[in-house]
Amino acid sequence: MKTRKDHSRMNRLATTGAALAATLAFGAFGVVGVGASAAHADEPGNGWVRVAHLSPDTKSVDVKLTALSGGDLVSELSGVAYGAVSDYIEVPPGTYVVSMVPAGSAKSTAPMIRQSVNILSGRPVTVAAYGRNADLDTTVFSDDLTPPADGQARVRVIQASTTARSVDIATTTGVSVTKDAKQGTASGYSSVGAGPWTLSIVGDPATSRSRTSEAQIDLASGSVATLFVLDTANGGVTVKPVVDSASVGDLPTGGIQTGGGGTATEHVGTAAAAGTAGTPDATTGSLGGGTPFGAGNAVGVGALVLLFGVMGAAALHLRRSGRAGGTR
Numbered sequence: 001m002k003t004r005k006d007h008s009r010m011n012r013l014a015t016t017g018a019a020l021a022a023t024l025a026f027g028a029f030g031v032v033g034v035g036a037s038a039a040h041a042d043e044p045g046n047g048w049v050r051v052a053h054l055s056p057d058t059k060s061v062d063v064k065l066t067a068l069s070g071g072d073l074v075s076e077l078s079g080v081a082y083g084a085v086s087d088y089i090e091v092p093p094g095t096y097v098v099s100m101v102p103a104g105s106a107k108s109t110a111p112m113i114r115q116s117v118n119i120l121s122g123r124p125v126t127v128a129a130y131g132r133n134a135d136l137d138t139t140v141f142s143d144d145l146t147p148p149a150d151g152q153a154r155v156r157v158i159q160a161s162t163t164a165r166s167v168d169i170a171t172t173t174g175v176s177v178t179k180d181a182k183q184g185t186a187s188g189y190s191s192v193g194a195g196p197w198t199l200s201i202v203g204d205p206a207t208s209r210s211r212t213s214e215a216q217i218d219l220a221s222g223s224v225a226t227l228f229v230l231d232t233a234n235g236g237v238t239v240k241p242v243v244d245s246a247s248v249g250d251l252p253t254g255g256i257q258t259g260g261g262g263t264a265t266e267h268v269g270t271a272a273a274a275g276t277a278g279t280p281d282a283t284t285g286s287l288g289g290g291t292p293f294g295a296g297n298a299v300g301v302g303a304l305v306l307l308f309g310v311m312g313a314a315a316l317h318l319r320r321s322g323r324a325g326g327t328r
Contacts, residue, residue, distance in 0.1 A: 047119035048088040048143075051098060053080045054130040054160035056231040060103040061112070061129075068095040068116060079103045083230055085126070085242045093121045098138070100129060113138055124244075126226075130160045130184055141186045145224045145245045153194050153219040157187040157227045161237045164203030164211075167229055169239070172198040172214070180205075181229070194221035201229070203237040215239045 051063050063077040063086075074096065075089045080103075095118050099111035115127055115138040124143040131137045141158065148154040159167055159181040169177040177199065178187045199215045213236055219225070224245040232238050 045121045046090050046092050047121055048090050048124035049096065049098075049117060049119055050086045050088045050124070050126050051077065051080065052085045052126055052128040052158075052160075052228070053082055054128050054158075054228065054230065055133055055136055056082055056162055058082065058112075058129070058133045058136060061100040062103050062105060064099050065089060065091075066097050066099070068097055083228070083240050085228070088124055091119055093119055095119070098127045112136065115140065126158075128158070128160065132162050137184070139184060143226075143244060144189055147222060147245075148191050148224070151194055151221055152191045153221065154189045154191050154224045155219070155227065156189045157181055157229060159183055159185055159187075159229045161203065161229045161231050163231050163235050164209075164229075164237050166204060167237060168202040168205045169227070169229075170200050172200055177227075186226075189224075192219065194219045194223075199239065201237055201239060211236055213237060217241055
């Protein structure tokens with residue numbers, strides 16, 4: 001028969017185990033939550049995620065954002081075409097999975113591709129599917145929406161063209177925006193004067209495949225934007241400007257630093273959506289530049305296993321303590 005002293009000791013062990021689990025949660029992820037549950041009052045804030053379809057020969061796709069823990073559906077996008085970039089989706093901090101299937105597929109259809117992404121408080125990210133359909137890949141870009149100074153705009157370039165291994169972009173007045181931008185990379189952000197610009201885009205510079213095109217853009221004062229480099233139907237390159245934050249005060253905004261990241265990509269039957277997709281038009285919008293950077297910090301799924309194991313042990317102590325407490 002267990003005494004009250006024994007019960008008290010077991011309760012202390014359970015409490016210690018729960019406290020250790022909470023410590024591991026903060027240490028492993030740097031966030032309060034790891035699922036899709038609503039943010040608690042003591043959480044510092046939510047994060048944001050958006051999706052970009054950058055594969056020229058992959059037809060339109062349906063996209064789902066689900067919580068890694070429990071698999072709850074958080075958001076769903078239908079008929080996302082080549083060159084399209086979704087609005088930001090605001091979610092509590094945690095680990096999520098972005099999956100894509102051919103547009104109009106049955107619910108039982110296996111995803112073409114899946115990408116896990118860690119969302120941190122106050123930090124926006126862009127999940128991009130890029131490359132040719134036969135070698136479809138994904139990556140997670142960290143977005144920095146820190147507002148520019150008065151009369152300025154902050155911009156960067158994401159190089160997603162499959163016909164040019166690298167690109168140089170400069171203004172027709174000779175101001176370099178980005179040089180030797182490789183496929184699947186993003187430049188750093190640059191602050192530039194607001195107003196209209198003409199861009200010269202050179203694919204595969206200093207090679208026999210070199211070709212040049214131009215784009216007219218207009219930068220709104222106070223905006224933060226991304227230039228997506230994409231393929232054209234005739235084998236050239238173009239740019240699609242996307243405004244990330246139109247003015248100071250927009251969400252997500254306000255001193256947001258780069259952060260977040262993704263784990264390894266899982267490919268599941270990419271042939272399902274093969275075909276000839278439409279090509280985007282060059283439109284007015286944005287200008288970017290800087291140094292290419294990586295896709296972000298990887299999330300260690302092993303930390304989740306350790307966390308849940310400790311929490312399960314704590315719960316077992318509590319259940320045993322409750323049964324023992326009922327026997328006098």
